[in-house]
Amino acid sequence: xxxxxxxxPGLAEVAYGVADAATGKxxxxxxxxxxxxxxxxxxxxxxxxVAILETHVHADFVSGARELAAATGAxxxxxxxxxxxxxxxxxxxxxxxxxxxxxxxxxxTPGHTPEHLAYLLFDPDQGEDPIVLFSGDVLFAGxxxxxxxxxxxxxxxxxxxxxxxxxxxxxxxxxxVVVYPGHGAGSPCGKKIGDAAQxxxxxxxxxxxxxxxxxxxxxxxxxxxxxxTPPAYYPVMKLVxxxxxxxxxxxxxxxxxxxDDVAAFQAKGALVIDARxxxxxxxxxxxxxxxxxxxxxxxxxxxWLTPYDREVVLILPDDSRFAEARTELRRIGIDAVAxxxxxxxxxxxxxxxxxxTLGEMTVEHxxxxxxxxxxxxxxxxxxxxxxxxxxHIAGSQNIAAGALAQxxxxxxxxxxPVAVICGTGxxxxxAASLLQDRGLKHVMTVPGGMAAWNAASLPTA
Numbered sequence: 001x002x003x004x005x006x007x008x009p010g011l012a013e014v015a016y017g018v019a020d021a022a023t024g025k026x027x028x029x030x031x032x033x034x035x036x037x038x039x040x041x042x043x044x045x046x047x048x049x050v051a052i053l054e055t056h057v058h059a060d061f062v063s064g065a066r067e068l069a070a071a072t073g074a075x076x077x078x079x080x081x082x083x084x085x086x087x088x089x090x091x092x093x094x095x096x097x098x099x100x101x102x103x104x105x106x107x108x109t110p111g112h113t114p115e116h117l118a119y120l121l122f123d124p125d126q127g128e129d130p131i132v133l134f135s136g137d138v139l140f141a142g143x144x145x146x147x148x149x150x151x152x153x154x155x156x157x158x159x160x161x162x163x164x165x166x167x168x169x170x171x172x173x174x175x176x177v178v179v180y181p182g183h184g185a186g187s188p189c190g191k192k193i194g195d196a197a198q199x200x201x202x203x204x205x206x207x208x209x210x211x212x213x214x215x216x217x218x219x220x221x222x223x224x225x226x227x228x229t230p231p232a233y234y235p236v237m238k239l240v241x242x243x244x245x246x247x248x249x250x251x252x253x254x255x256x257x258x259x260d261d262v263a264a265f266q267a268k269g270a271l272v273i274d275a276r277x278x279x280x281x282x283x284x285x286x287x288x289x290x291x292x293x294x295x296x297x298x299x300x301x302x303x304w305l306t307p308y309d310r311e312v313v314l315i316l317p318d319d320s321r322f323a324e325a326r327t328e329l330r331r332i333g334i335d336a337v338a339x340x341x342x343x344x345x346x347x348x349x350x351x352x353x354x355x356x357t358l359g360e361m362t363v364e365h366x367x368x369x370x371x372x373x374x375x376x377x378x379x380x381x382x383x384x385x386x387x388x389x390x391x392h393i394a395g396s397q398n399i400a401a402g403a404l405a406q407x408x409x410x411x412x413x414x415x416x417p418v419a420v421i422c423g424t425g426x427x428x429x430x431a432a433s434l435l436q437d438r439g440l441k442h443v444m445t446v447p448g449g450m451a452a453w454n455a456a457s458l459p460t461a
Contacts (some may be wrong), residue, residue, distance in 0.1 A: 001102060001123050003132065004041055005180070005197060008032050010296040011331065012187035016134055016180055018121065019047050020100025020136040027051035027099045029119060029134050030182055031064035033245065036328050038064075039071060049259075051097050053104065054078040054088075054181060056116040059149050059234040060189055061299075062333045063241045070247055072221050079106070081115035086244030091117060105130070107178040109138040109169060112145030112189075114154075120177075132178045133201070138162075139170060141194030142183040144223060149189075149230055150238075162220045166210050175202025188230055188292025188300070192349025232406050233303035233332055240333050254326055255339035259351035262286070262313050262341050271307040272336060274315040275325055276345070278429035282445060286315065286348055291433040294321060297426055299328040304405040307334060314340040315348075343395050358432050359444040361419050363453045366446055369419070370395070376416040382431040383422050383450070391460040393421070393453065401427040403433050422432035424449045 002018035017038060019026035026047040028038050042049050048104045052065050056079065065076045066086055070205060077097055080090035091097075093108035103122040110116055118139070119131035137187050144166065147158035178200055185195035205211045208310040213219035257265070266272055266288060275294035285291070292301050294317060312334060314325055322340045329337055341347055349355060361369070369377055370393070381388050382401040392398065401422065412418055412435075420435070420443060422428040428445045435443050446452070454460070 020102045023100030025050045025100035029053045033062040033064040033070045035064045052076045056113045057082045062245045079115035079117045110166045111165045112137045136182040143190040143193045143198040143200045173201045177201045254337045256342040257339045270311040276317045284355040291429040303320045303332045304402045309340045311336045361444045378418040394461040401431045419444045421446040422449045
């Protein structure tokens with residue numbers, strides 16, 4: 001028996017390869033859209049992919065099930081209740097998928113979604129009991145799947161289903177069952193997912209708060225308390241994955257663009273995403289561009305902008321990173337990528353077009369400024385509300401960066417100087433670029449954010 005873990009940084013998504021070494025047959029559970037990593041694993045291990053399994057209709061990334069099926073000819077298996085509209089073999093609770101001598105049994109675990117299936121792995125060489133649970137998004141290390149992603153109307157039903165799943169189904173599995181979850185730390189699919197690559201049912205019974213509830217009411221309160229706002233692109237992903245995403249070969253490759261091209265695209269309504277790091281963006285950027293630095297958070301924060309009805313043009317730290325950025329965007333369904341500015345911001349400058357800048361303010365300077373006569377000076381904290389409540393600069397205004405990305409208004413006069421702060425500086429650059437595009441004249445970011453503020457032992461409220 002072979003189990004391979006495939007981790008996608010940024011999305012903190014985990015897919016799994018399961019193989020029977022004796023027969024060379026393999027299955028992939030919850031693949032991401034760019035599937036070469038699974039094909040390379042199978043080829044290098046001498047395996048044949050014979051099954052592709054989905055735990056549920058994903059909200060946080062584009063499924064690679066159709067892509068992998070097209071590449072291998074393997075069938076897709078998915079829960080019948082999900083109503084998936086692409087070709088697949090529907091599964092009900094207890095149905096089995098054979099992978100050589102191994103068996104994957106569908107284990108209905110509703111609560112995160114109504115159709116959610118986990119998969120129990122049986123190996124005849126290790127007895128009759130299940131040895132592994134691929135838990136998808138219903139159970140993580142130290143956390144439980146969130147039941148609020150389908151809206152308020154379904155949340156009540158889902159959280160009650162989640163309670164039954166935990167107390168009547170998961171809790172009745174043998175303590176020895178090893179749990180491989182569908183996400184790691186940093187994913188918005190749970191409140192505070194642990195970073196362990198695997199856990200056990202026994203471990204979760206002892207230490208996961210969801211198993212400790214004295215009643216259904218206590219369970220609902222503990223699960224929903226402090227639940228962060230989900231990224232705005234999640235409903236789009238639900239629809240894309242239910243219908244079935246376009247295959248990558250059908251998508252435009254994207255072009256090298258001149259400054260004239262970029263200006264023309266922008267004039268027609270294209271979104272310009274500047275993927276350089278925040279300091280470079282601040283020193284000079286295309287007017288109207290949004291700062292979303294290329295790195296682990298690039299996909300999620302590009303998704304918060306939800307530019308699904310617009311073309312996207314990229315400004316890159318280096319032209320050679322276009323394929324990387326395009327892949328990250330495709331993972332969350334942003335497919336209309338027109339291309340990138342060849343030569344980057346220097347090409348824009350060379351064309352004679354104007355650039356804008358964003359100022360920076362150190363935490364020490366910020367503390368001094370707060371202590372002086374304000375003269376209309378504002379501090380805008382763009383972390384989530386739960387982060388802000390845990391400790392913030394006295395007098396700061398709190399509006400989450402995601403809310404700004406979705407167009408929430410800010411009660412700050414255009415001529416007022418404003419320092420934008422977040423946890424480490426990434427979100428503040430994005431938020432400041434949005435405020436600047438709305439016409440605020442004196443916007444500054446705070447490098448290092450609240451991490452730097454706390455490291456300097458400055459006071460918080």
